[in-house]
Amino acid sequence: MISEGEIEHIAKLSRLEFSEDKLEKFQKEFSAILEYVESLEKADIEGVEPMSHSIKVSNAFREDDPEDQGTRLNDNKKLLDAAPESKGDYLKSKSVF
Amino acid sequence: MEPDKLSIRQLHQELIDKKISAAELAKFFLDKIKKEDSKIRSFITITEELALKQAKMADEIIAKGNEELPLVGGIPCAIKDNILIDGIRCTSASKILESYTAPYDATVVKKLKDQGAVILGKTNMDEFAMGSSTENSAFFVTRNPRDTSRVPGGSSGGSAAAVAADFCKFSLGSDTGGSIRQPASFCGVAGLKPTYGAVSRYGVMAFASSLDQIGPFAKNSEDCQVVFDAIKGRDPLDSTSLDTVESQEELNLKNLRIGVPKEYFVSGMDKDVEKTIKSAIEKYEKMGAKIVEVSLPHTEYALPCYYIIATAEASANLARYDGIKYGSSEVNNPEVKDLLGVYIKSREKYFGSEVKRRIMLGTYVLSSGYYDAYYKRAQKVRTLIKNDFEKALSQADILLTPVSPTLPFKIGEKMDDPLSMYLSDIYTISVNLAGVGALSLPAGWVDLPSGRLPVGMQLIAKPFEEKKMFQAAAAFEKIN
Numbered sequence: 250m251i252s253e254g255e256i257e258h259i260a261k262l263s264r265l266e267f268s269e270d271k272l273e274k275f276q277k278e279f280s281a282i283l284e285y286v287e288s289l290e291k292a293d294i295e296g297v298e299p300m301s302h303s304i305k306v307s308n309a310f311r312e313d314d315p316e317d318q319g320t321r322l323n324d325n326k327k328l329l330d331a332a333p334e335s336k337g338d339y340l341k342s343k344s345v346f
Numbered sequence: 347m348e349p350d351k352l353s354i355r356q357l358h359q360e361l362i363d364k365k366i367s368a369a370e371l372a373k374f375f376l377d378k379i380k381k382e383d384s385k386i387r388s389f390i391t392i393t394e395e396l397a398l399k400q401a402k403m404a405d406e407i408i409a410k411g412n413e414e415l416p417l418v419g420g421i422p423c424a425i426k427d428n429i430l431i432d433g434i435r436c437t438s439a440s441k442i443l444e445s446y447t448a449p450y451d452a453t454v455v456k457k458l459k460d461q462g463a464v465i466l467g468k469t470n471m472d473e474f475a476m477g478s479s480t481e482n483s484a485f486f487v488t489r490n491p492r493d494t495s496r497v498p499g500g501s502s503g504g505s506a507a508a509v510a511a512d513f514c515k516f517s518l519g520s521d522t523g524g525s526i527r528q529p530a531s532f533c534g535v536a537g538l539k540p541t542y543g544a545v546s547r548y549g550v551m552a553f554a555s556s557l558d559q560i561g562p563f564a565k566n567s568e569d570c571q572v573v574f575d576a577i578k579g580r581d582p583l584d585s586t587s588l589d590t591v592e593s594q595e596e597l598n599l600k601n602l603r604i605g606v607p608k609e610y611f612v613s614g615m616d617k618d619v620e621k622t623i624k625s626a627i628e629k630y631e632k633m634g635a636k637i638v639e640v641s642l643p644h645t646e647y648a649l650p651c652y653y654i655i656a657t658a659e660a661s662a663n664l665a666r667y668d669g670i671k672y673g674s675s676e677v678n679n680p681e682v683k684d685l686l687g688v689y690i691k692s693r694e695k696y697f698g699s700e701v702k703r704r705i706m707l708g709t710y711v712l713s714s715g716y717y718d719a720y721y722k723r724a725q726k727v728r729t730l731i732k733n734d735f736e737k738a739l740s741q742a743d744i745l746l747t748p749v750s751p752t753l754p755f756k757i758g759e760k761m762d763d764p765l766s767m768y769l770s771d772i773y774t775i776s777v778n779l780a781g782v783g784a785l786s787l788p789a790g791w792v793d794l795p796s797g798r799l800p801v802g803m804q805l806i807a808k809p810f811e812e813k814k815m816f817q818a819a820a821a822f823e824k825i826n
Contacts (some may be wrong), residue, residue, distance in 0.1 A: 256706075263661065263709040264668070264689040265702055275703070281765055282707060286650040286720070292727050299725030302556050302586065303542045303732060303781020304809070309585035319583060321456070321549070327449035333675035342670050343677065345685045 250280045349374050350512035354421055354569045357515065361408060361420045368404035368420030372397045372464050375422040379466065379513045387488050388498075388507040390427050391435050392467040397422070404462035418576045419462030424508045424517040427468040428475055429560065430549040431455050438551050439483040440473045442673045442696035452549025453584065454518060454560050454577045461576055466514055469504030473698045474664065475525055475553045477501050478770045481761055482700045489757070492534055493797050496754040499529030502563070506533040509563045516564040516573045520550055522557045523652055524749075524774025527786035530563055531749035531802025534788050536570045536819070537563045539774075541809045542781035543588040545574075546581030554659035555586075557652075557778040567787055567819035574812060590810045597817035599633045604818075605640035605742025610773060615751045622790040622801040623748045626822070630746070633821060640738040640745065644730045648776040649768060651731065654711050654724035655779070661708025664701070667693065703764060728779050735780040739808045744818050748773050749786045749802040753794075773804060782806055785815040787823070 256276055260266055267275055311319050322328070325338075334341040349357060349371055360366050376394055383389055404420035407413050425431060428438040430448035432455075437443045451459065458465065472482035480488045480503025488503045490496040491511040498507040502519025506529035509517050519526040521539040530537025538561040545560045552558060562573035580589045606627060611620065631637050669675035669692025676682050676691035697705070711720035738745060750770055760767045777784045789803035805815045 259706055259710050259713065262713060263702075263705045264665070264686075264693055265697070265705065266690055266694050275706075278703065278764055279706060282653070282703070282768075283710070285765060286653050286707075286711075289647055289650045289654070289720075289723055289727055292644065292647050292723070292730065294723060294726040294730070297726040297729050299722055300729045300732065301725060303779075304586065304588065306586050311582075321450040321453075321583065323450070327447075328672075331446065331449060331672035333669060333673075333677050340670060343682065343685045343688050 251276065251283060350378070353566065354417060354515055354564070354572045357421060358415070358417050358419070361404070362415060364408065368401035368408070368462070368464060369398065371420060372401040372422055372466070375466055375514055382511065383513060385489065385494060386491055386507050386511050387486050388469055388504040388511065388513060389424070389467040390437060390439065390470050390485060390504070393431070393434055393465055396431070396434065397464050397466050400459065400462060400464045404464065407462060416461035416576065417572045418458060420464060421516065422464045422466050422514045423458065424466055424469050424505060424514045425455065426471055426502050426505045426517070426519045428471060428520055428551040429455060429518060431465065431468070434468065436468065438474050439471045439485060440696065440698065440701070441484045442667050442692070444674060446673055450549065453546035453581045455549065457577050463576070469502070469508055469517060471504055472501035473701050474551065474660075475501040475520055475522055476660070476700050476704055478524070478528060478767050479755070479760065480504060480529070481757065482698060484698050487757055490533060490754050492799060493754065495756055497532065497757055499532030499750070499754065501525040503529045505563050506530055506535055506537065509533070509535045509565060516562055516569055518560055518577070519563055520553070520558055520560050521778065522553050522656060523778050524771040526561045526563065527749050527774050527784060527802070527804060528771060530786040531800065532754040534791075534800030535563055535565055536567050536785065536787040537561065538570045538574055538812070539777060539784050540574060540578065540812060541783035543586050544578050544590055544783065544810060544812065546579070546584040546587045548581055548583040552663040554656040555663065556659060557656060566823055567785065567816050570785070571812075571816040590812070592810070592813045597814055599635050599821055602635040602744065602818065603742040604630050604635045604637050605738050605745045606637060607642045607645070607738065607745060607747060608639050609642050609645040610747045615748065616753055618753060618792040619748055619751065619801050622792060623803055626789040626803050627746060629822065629825060633825065638742050640741050642734040642738055642776065644727065644734050645776065647727050648731055648779060649772055651724045651727045652775045652779060653707065653768065654720050655728060657704045657708030658712050658721050659708070661705045661712065664705055667697070669693070700764065731776055732780045735776070735782055739782070743807070744814060745806040747804045747806065749804045753792060753799045753801065777806055782809055783812050783815065785819055787819050790826070
């Protein structure tokens with residue numbers, strides 16, 4: 250079973266947190282799922298290449314054109330409007346430190 | 347005329363012949379939704395204004411008469427709520443996007459709009475498409491129109507239920523591990539997971555980018571094909587999209603080799619499901635198709651492989667929901683002191699438990715010290731699974747399998763056991779890992795004391811051979 254400390258570490262990396270009362274239930278479920286995916290250990294992968302995509306894709310480049318930013322968004326104001334907080338043309342956030 | 351009983355082509359003809367207008371058609375379905383969706387709850391948002399605007403556009407094309415009305419023009423449809431429509435709320439059934447408005451159209455939506463399709467609303471789903479029952483929606487549970495005590499399947503449960511309940515002629519869903527095919531099977535409709543790359547993903551909220559594909563739901567395979575033709579093709583805004591080159595040859599059932607994977611008929615399958623699928627295989631045999639046994643030897647690894655790859659990609663894709671750029675935020679919570687606090691508190695408060703579980707698993711398998719043992723190993727196993735399909739599809743033209751090992755289950759039945767929920771995708775997940783296309787269509791019905799329930803079968807073909815699946819499906823529908 251995965252330890253509470255390990256779960257807290259992964260939660261930190263995930264930018265999540267679990268309250269005391271939820272931690273124990275999560276620990277149980279998470280351990281069961283981990284145990285299940287560990288069955289991949291039995292697969293014989295000797296000499297097999299890893300794959301990330303089912304079709305052959307390589308980097309696709311476009312011209313660096315200020316008018317064509319590779320998006321259908323036609324108004325940057327829509328992005329600012331979507332932000333919980335903004336000021337002028339900037340997103341606003343709490344201080345980093 | 348009963349507009350909800352006609353096919354898309356038939357309705358198209360009615361529109362051209364001016365027996366009904368697109369506006370009347372839109373109102374017919376909007377009224378039906380208003381009257382009956384309270385029992386099913388397939389819609390999160392109704393887009394009446396957009397629907398009437400689109401209907402007007404279709405009616406104008408018909409009135410002018412100098413321009414051909416596309417087949418989907420004037421046809422009422424629904425869109426899964428993880429696909430963007432400019433100016434319309436788009437939630438992915440998550441509290442973190444509860445009041446988010448899409449700033450542009452997804453490519454599939456733009457294509458449908460340009461062809462005059464009438465978008466009636468946005469459908470319910472499992473939060474961020476993570477789930478197999480639509481019970482993980484942060485808002486409400488959708489019910490299966492065939493038996494309202496049961497789930498419609500998921501994650502595109504709202505889109506499947508809306509078609510099954512005749513609230514629209516077709517709908518769009520997304521499929522990362524079975525999220526179109528399994529709900530199509532549970533609701534007794536047809537659903538296509540196109541070949542990876544056949545349909546642009548631009549403007550769909552990413553879950554697992556190497557597996558996600560958008561596809562249609564409709565009452566039958568012909569309608570699915572009409573919609574697929576309307577949305578497919580390379581898109582400069584999605585560098586993984588490709589144009590489909592289709593073979594022109596007509597499928598001859600007498601020469602058709604149907605492959606049945608032996609690993610799919612072992613243990614754990616519901617007896618009624620097994621009987622229905624076997625009877626479908628016999629029907630193909632009677633029509634003259636040759637049935638061949640094929641092997642997908644790495645089937646047992648598909649589900650664990652999927653849950654490593656899909657969650658790894660999801661943990662990266664969902665990092666964007668941070669309480670800063672968009673969506674619900676705890677930035678004004680007085681207890682939150684700094685930027686990290688905004689991230690953590692916003693995500694903790696507004697993500698549902700299944701989403702958190704998958705972000706955690708994805709982060710774990712990518713974390714230092716575990717990457718090789720989990721993620722890299724899964725990528726290698728994925729190659730083995732893809733090779734299995736290449737080999738099987740060299741021995742057969744089409745594979746025929748069940749869609750789900752069980753009948754639609756009861757609401758609440760699997761909610762406390764995430765692993766047993768994951769197992770309901772056992773027959774659909776490999777297809778996404780291999781990147782091939784698959785069509786789910788009704789194979790038959792099972793009579794229970796409580797009523798009849800549908801069983802779906804899955805047809806799988808080589809990449810970009812959707813046409814072959816549609817032809818094989820149409821032959822079956824004719825005799826079933």
